[in-house]
Amino acid sequence: MADKGYVENEIRASALELIGNTPLVALDRLYTGPGRILAKCEFMNPGASVKCRSASHMIIQARKNGELQPGKPVLEATSGNQGTGLAIACAVLGHPLNILMSAGNSERRAIHMESLGANCVRVPQVEGTYGNVTLADIKAAEKAALELKAETGGYFVNQFNNEVNSESHYLTTGPEIWRQTGHHVDAFIATVGTAGTFMGTAKYLKEKNPDIKAFVVEPAGSEPIKGCPITKPLHLLQGSGYGCIPNLFKFDNMDGTLSITDEEAIEYRKLIGEKEGLYVGFTSGANVAAAVKLLNSGKIPKDSWVVTMLNDSGLKY
Structure with a gap:
């Protein structure tokens, strides 16, 4: 029988099969330790976002x-x-x-x-x-x-009230992170829009290890999850920080919040490009800024592995 010259299981049936299983990249040039920041490359999905x-x-x-x-x-x-x-x-x-x-x-x-x-x-x-x-x-x-x-x-679709939204991350994002880190996760942090990514991923990871800390990233001045009055409803983090607690959000799996200014998001978005060669959006910059802030806060051990999301491509802005 003639060799077909290809491997059948490496051919994807459609763009839907390109979604998920994104790489986890170490931001070791941007943050040199102690501790480590690991980021999920969600811009590599076919729609360039999580x-x-x-x-x-x-x-x-x-x-x-x-x-x-x-x-x-x-x-x-x-x-x-x-x-x-x-x-x-x-x-x-x-x-x-x-x-x-x-x-x-x-x-x-x-x-x-x-x-x-x-x-x-x-x-x-x-x-x-x-x-x-x-x-x-x-x-x-x-x-x-x-x-x-x-x-x-x-x-x-009703993404802000659809429980299947967070379920998608419980079924995919959480298990991928757990596998890719070899079960070594000390903290998980993420910005919140609908809250689907945070809720599903944090729930899965904490079921695997209740000692994992999970933090929500909010834009400074728009921090309802932290319990603060809204003083800055206008910010650069499109798709997150809407000034209300999302209907899908539950406090059960959250250990705290981290506040990030527009200036910090801009600075770290720039550093992700210049130090790591990755062109990402403002919420990605905020996530990485928050990871650095968390590692320097004393809230977790200095040698912790912090996992976060590079939510989307910078080409969307």
Whole structure:
């Protein structure tokens, strides 16, 4: 029999099989220790963000449980990354997709989603400015999505209230980190938008080792999880820090919060590029800034391994 010249199990059936199993990279040039910062390269997902995980899982589960019938339309309100993940899933599985996104979110995100076949409606801002999106802006996009749902009968993904969102990280992100570190995780930290990434990953890791510490990263001045009044609703961390405690968030698996300023996020985003050769977004900069802050805080041993997320590509901004 002739040699086929290829390995069948190395050929992916679709873009959905490119989601997850992202590498974990040591940021040893940016942070020289003691301790270590390990970062999940979520920008390597096909939609260039961590949201590909939850987007694909929510669509697949909705199809399995009958909420979403084959070929029927899908709609969602998003800051862009979840919408891009949904656009990939809908393109592969054959669903028309309507996205409602605040005009304050990066235009590059709209271009990305539309290139994947989605219809992206940019909803006028209520109080923010371009690049700074507030809770009111998100609510305006969500209101527009619900109005469109009433008109079209499309399946509303509802990422902020969909438990399958956090389940995706419990099933994939957490187990990957546990395996990739050889079960050596001392702390996990992440920014919070819907709270899906933090909740699912922290839950899994703490089930494996209750001594692992889990910290939420919040923008300085917009720290409701910490219990502070909102003094700075406008910040650079698009897709996180909306000034409210997300409906999916539970305090059970959180050990504390870390506050990061816009300036710190900008500084560490720049350092990730210059020291590690990785071009990432502002929430990634905030995560790494928070990891450094945690290692220097005395809250965990100085030789700890801290795992965090590089949420998305810098090309989205």
